[in-house]
Amino acid sequence: MTSNASETEQSNTLPVSLEEIERARELLDGVIVPTPLDHSRALGRITGSTVHLKCENLQRAGSFKVRGAYVRMARLSPEERARGVVAASAGNHAQGVALAAAKLGMKARIYMPLGVALPKLQATRDHGAEVVLLGNNVDEALAAAQRYSEETGAVVIHPFDHEDIVAGQGTIGLEILEKDPEVDTIIMGIGGGGLLAGVAVAVKEMARRTGRQIRIIGVQAENAAAYPPSLAADAVVPLTHVSTIADGIAVGRPGQLPFQIIRELVDGVVTVSEDAIANALVFLLERSKMVVEPAGAVGVAALLEGKLEELGISSERTVAVLSGGNIDPMLMLKVIQSGLSAAGRFLTVRIALRDRPGELSTISRIIAETDANVTRVDHTRIGGSLGMGDVFITIDMETRGAEHSEEVLGRLRSAGYQPVVRP
Template sequence: MVDLNKIVRAKRMISGFVEKTPFSLASKLSALLGAEVYLKGENLQRTGAYKIRGAYNMIANLSGEDKAKGVIAASAGNHAQGVAISAREFGIRAVIVMPEATPLLKVSGTRDLGAEVILKGDNFDEAYAYAREFADKEGLIFVHPFDNEFVQAGQGTIALEMLEDVPNLDYMIVPVGGGGLASGVASCAKQINPDIKIIAVGAKGAPAMFDSFRSGKPINSKSVKTIADGISVRDASPVTLSHILENVDEFVQVDDEEIAEAILYLLEAQKIVVEGAGAVGVAALLHSKFSYKKGTKIGVILSGGNIDVQMLNVIIEKGLIKTYRKMTISVTLVDKPGALTGLTKALSSANANIVKIDYDRFSTSIDYGDAVITITLETKGKEHQNSVIQALKANGYEFKQIL
């Protein structure tokens, strides 16, 4: 267990540099779930994620001699920016090793904070191994993203803030990758209120800590693949696992589809932008991964908001299709003047908004004199899509629904 006194000292150390983020009642989500759900907005933190807390606390506690050597870290992005901005604050060198597939937003954000960035490896663990080698070569101090007591204590300050704002929380939901956040938060919460329930949430595509929790010993994954890159950790840490086994009441998993739905829900219903790792707690709630009594007070940590814009676009587009708000159809027409006008009139009669049209008369799969029209439409739900289909049939059009 991370000592509560160390967490309290960390809070004093980071105060004035790290933001105290809002912990607010999510009215729509609460009404949907029949509970009082509060969201801890670490997506609004400096650098857009909670990692700055632990990084700053560790660097602040380095001796003057160690600060002069400079620091190095391995990270998929959020820890990188936390280390970079903290090192800049102390005027010391920072080198960050990031997996090659790290989103551009996180790479450029880290460089903009003055750090040297090295892209190496297919995942965090490969980047970590290279960073360790580079640290020995260059004589740099390694800032571990989770296996360090100062880092864990820094992350634990989130729980202090949550319980200051809502002292009688019944549940605290925390994302888990390497386990540094869960170690600090769960240790802090349990020492203040032993009755509070801690729910850890991991991504199915990165199951190391989940499997380790169930078995009671570290079990590494062969590979990881998830849109929640912030918790995409292949190997389980014995250090953080021991804290999690001691303090976490239940450990659940969510898959990428569930994470994507939570991201879209938060964007639409709560007007909050989060990354995959930041959405796993809400995903667990939306998909009933654990049980609770009605009226229960639940605190959810939105751990970060640094989502890649291209990924967000994919999530939005897929979400619109799944919720029947966008559809694509293919219609074969005789290629003559006015043919397309008739089709668009039929769609207009069903109040469908056309957002894209592709007109193909050259494909070898269609007859001479014909053209294939592919149309993407904005719709207002399943019933509206059925109305569009009926309008096309009523006007004699044969079509295929592609999406």
Template sequence: MPELKSPTHLAGPSLADIEAARGIVAAVAQITPIETSHFLSGKLGFPVMLKCENLQRTGSYKIRGAYHRLSRLSDEEKARGVVAASAGNHAQGVAFGARELGIAATIFMPTNVPLPKLEATRDYGADVMLSGDVIGETLQAAAEFAERTGAILIPPFDHPDVVAGQGTIGLELLEQVPDLDTVIVPIGGGGLVSGVASALKQHSARSGRNIRVIGVQAENAASYLASLDAGAPVNIPVRPTIADGIAVYRPGELNYRIIRDAVDEIVTVSEDDAARALLVLLERAKLVVEPAGAVSVAAILAGKIRATGPTVALLSGGNIDPLLLQRVISHGLAASDRFLTMRVMLQDRPGQLARVAEILAEVNANVIEVLHTQHGPDLQISEVELDITVETRGSEHVAQVIAALREAGYEPKLDRRRS
């Protein structure tokens, strides 16, 4: 990445703009806590702290940028009302901020939006319109509404007021972690990381002490890597990802320029990485974090971060549908070798199922689910198929289970689709 030359080098808000935004944002946003993670510190080799924006009002950092943008509208603009498009966090931030400022808000959300996010947005007083199966269609519907009615469109990331609002997190970090060396930030459209990087890099230029900023994207939605390679923002095909909060097919124009000049490195994480991180945060930190908000921790667990000093992983949000949480936990357990699903072919005679269960009991593998069938296109007439899922304690225990079955004459085949 190009070196940051001076406090005026960045395309986005100045440090003074971000400091002014902090006074405005303080009306609604909390100063979220910093929690030390001894587990992650052991993994990284340096102190690791968690910046808990998942505990922010409305459940994410988005309230900062949304409220700051709303507060800077003129009285005439406020009277026209506002409109936004979002699958969740930005919707709630705009709805809450508009309610606090007495502005009528219309929020467009995809037709498949999770019910908890839909209800939360309505509860904050917004008029919610469901439109489009994907967020691109929803954004188009919101833009058409703004054109038709004169309502002010509140963008989720590509605006200097939004960037300045998100940058207030950077100012908090400077106060909460005086010896801060590195910050790891999730990236979707880029509003959060461009705000945090703007604050930290301009402060670094004043103080002479550089603070590294590392961005994290989902492998299935890595629009910034493609855009940086191309030298300009480009569209990419977004594949399905559990980190839907950062599944953005094109960077913001302003955000791209700031990130190009101020972010030191961008890494990607897989679906398994994100699921493991969510599970670690639940078990070790007792924090509920949505997959998009946990990718900063996923990067640490995946070995993508080279530490040089005290590090903060920013947890950007905690708004997760309970049904998705249930699925992600199961996926995270499997990705961490805590669930093992396998297929074992047995001779069709009494006692075979009991023998397999006995072997599993001997190696302390707890059976969760069993499917025992004589019907299948690949089965011989004298065979039965056993699909079995067991609880395990990690990769060494998985190897022990497989070895025990093979020693008894069975040949288990792992089902990676389920384990």
């Protein structure tokens, strides 16, 4: 990817410049909130670096997306504004477009996939946009938005593949450097790539002008990681299937324009597992008191997983961008449980035993003696693998971590039971 010797030439040939990002910032004055950098001592102790969190989860409409959407729409001609706009999104871009349309007095239609999180759906409607539910993913919704544009003349506001969108998102980079001019590594999630591309242009050009080196790292969910194969092939390689709790970055095809920038400027792209994302979300809730959606937590997940070290990066001052905080409360419940389980603090076991008095009491006593806390018990007397007089018992319990969970399992096995750990 990036090489210091060619950065000056790259800055002159890229489709978005620092000057365009600075002009975008002027447009956004009074529209967006310059979000804070929050010092995370907990992450600092784990990584050995000074770590700050760029809190775009506190942005208007709950994510960074309003930046690019407003810049793109504010630059439309009067005739284009009269035709209205159309967009497709799983939630964050939808809210950004809806909010921008409301501020600019424009009509907006938003296509959202079936099954979109209800809070994101309602928030988009509350901003005054017309919402149409269609398709199973963002790519299908985007195709519908394109058809609507061809039929009506409405201007498509793409979530990431446009110069104005990238310039708007790049204003985050300017804010980071103003608050922490000594930062040496910035890490954030990637979906289509608009955020990463914009920040990379702003930060790399500012660093070049001051003679500094600042690394830019992107993070994708393992099950929605189109950038690693695309970068390896030096061409956009779409995925045939994406599946991740991080719906904000569940994009199967990199944007052509962001890809061009990321290929030239970004220092590395890593992936994180679903368990790592869930663990990061719980970590942010507990240690930073931050409500962050899964897509917004992937940078922290990468730091917790030691992904910088895998790239051979030793960072003294790191900024992780929390790109959004729009999470469905029902998903949050599931993710919290998954995160606790991944951290060894929530244990579910299934045990087959004889259906006779005293068995449950014995198991409960064993668990109590280990100081684990039972939160749910479920009996099953019917099943293909159950014999007459047998029962399955499933127990959910809170534990203090992986070692404590192993202690509980060991005590149950010592008593003659065969607990099976359930996901």
